[in-house]
Amino acid sequence: MRAYSTVSEVTAESSSSPGTPEVTFVIPVHNEGPIIEGSIRELRARFAKVGRRFEIIIAENGSTDDTVSIAEDLCAAFPNIRLLRAPEPNYGAALRAGIEAAHGRYVCCDEIDICDVDFHRRALELLVGDDGGFDLVVGSKVMPGARDRRPLSRRAATRIINGVLRVSLGFRGTDTHGLKAFRREALLPVVRRCVVDRDMFASELVIRAEREGLRLVEIPLNLVEKREPSIRLTKRVPRVVQNIVQLVYAIRVQNR
Numbered sequence: 014m015r016a017y018s019t020v021s022e023v024t025a026e027s028s029s030s031p032g033t034p035e036v037t038f039v040i041p042v043h044n045e046g047p048i049i050e051g052s053i054r055e056l057r058a059r060f061a062k063v064g065r066r067f068e069i070i071i072a073e074n075g076s077t078d079d080t081v082s083i084a085e086d087l088c089a090a091f092p093n094i095r096l097l098r099a100p101e102p103n104y105g106a107a108l109r110a111g112i113e114a115a116h117g118r119y120v121c122c123d124e125i126d127i128c129d130v131d132f133h134r135r136a137l138e139l140l141v142g143d144d145g146g147f148d149l150v151v152g153s154k155v156m157p158g159a160r161d162r163r164p165l166s167r168r169a170a171t172r173i174i175n176g177v178l179r180v181s182l183g184f185r186g187t188d189t190h191g192l193k194a195f196r197r198e199a200l201l202p203v204v205r206r207c208v209v210d211r212d213m214f215a216s217e218l219v220i221r222a223e224r225e226g227l228r229l230v231e232i233p234l235n236l237v238e239k240r241e242p243s244i245r246l247t248k249r250v251p252r253v254v255q256n257i258v259q260l261v262y263a264i265r266v267q268n269r
Contacts, residue, residue, distance in 0.1 A: 034093065036060075036067040036137065037117030037197070041107035045125050046078040048239055053087055053094065056128040063134055068093045072111040075102035105214025112197070112204050121194040122215070126239040129192060135232055136194035148199040148227040151219055152192035158233035174216070174253065181261045182220055186231055189216035199227055208263045213256035224264070 038056065042049055053069060060067055071084045073096060084096045097110050112120055119140055121133045129152070136150035154161040154171055161168050171188065178184040193215070200222060207217045223229055 032066075034066045034068040034117045036065050036119045036121060036133075037111075037115035038067065038069045038121045038123055038133075039072060039108060039111030039115060040069065040123050040125050040128075041072045041074060041104050041111070042076065042080055042084070042125050043074050043102050043104070043107075044076045044078045044080060046076075046080045046083060049080055049125055050083050050087065052125050052128050052239065056123070056130065057091060057094070059130040060133065063130070063137075065137070068095060068116060070095050070097060070111040070114060072097045072099075072107035074099040074104065074107040103211055105210035105212065108214055109204060109207070109210070112201070115197055118197060119194060120197045120200070121192075123192060124238075127192065127236065129234065129236075132192050132232070132234060133194055139230055139232070140194060140196055146196070146228075147230045149195040149219070149222050149229045150193060151186060151188060151229065151231045152234040153186070153188035153231040154191060154234050154236055156187040156231055156233050160233075160235045162237050170250075174257075177257060178216060178220060181257070182264060183224075184220050185223065186219065186229070188231065189219040191215070191236075192234060193219070195222075203227070209256040209260050211256060212253050213260060217260050220260075220264075 038060075049071070053071070057069060071087070071094065073081055073084055081098065088094050088096050095114070097107070097114060099107055099110065108122060112122075119137060121136065123129070123133070132152050136152075139150050140146045153159055154168070155175070171190070174190070175184070175188055178189060190212070200218070203218060203221045203225060206221060207214055209217050219229070
């Protein structure tokens, strides 16, 4: 576990009604027909053992396979699963929409090919701690203790991007993209100030939270993916570069 900033006291959250989910999972999906049903059913079954009321938001974006129909069947079968839809592939926009639509006090951002219940269990313990907890828990693929079993090219890309963010924006952590959990009340204003979408929205969220003095902590991930990425790395690189330039300009030049 690695804490890398501290903050002053935050306001207490309002109490929820007995039927309100305590935790919301937000999972962006794009052309995930082969794995979506098994992954969602497994997540739902495993997290039910944690003993917290929860909902799952499937944030579908631009799928052209049978992802939507499978997601609709899951929603019909389980009342705590909801489906959001967007017409074009846009990971960041889907994640943002899911966070804004969440009913839970705590939001867990997951990936359909990971669904790491152990991470979320550990993260919730940190968010709900006796001292008021952290505002944001980031799952790091590169900090000491992490095990990242993705292909070498993707591991290298993660290190390069995070290195660029440290140099250009003074980021003090080790990772920004991927699994995270947070107190929705604390992070929602930050979400609404973010200016980039697609692959770099999650990174901007972490960087802005750090810069605004929220209480952040990193914990190591044991990362095993269930399939190849739905969008190839070579197609993502130009967008990532464009998003980083946009983000640096917004924070450093426009002071937004």
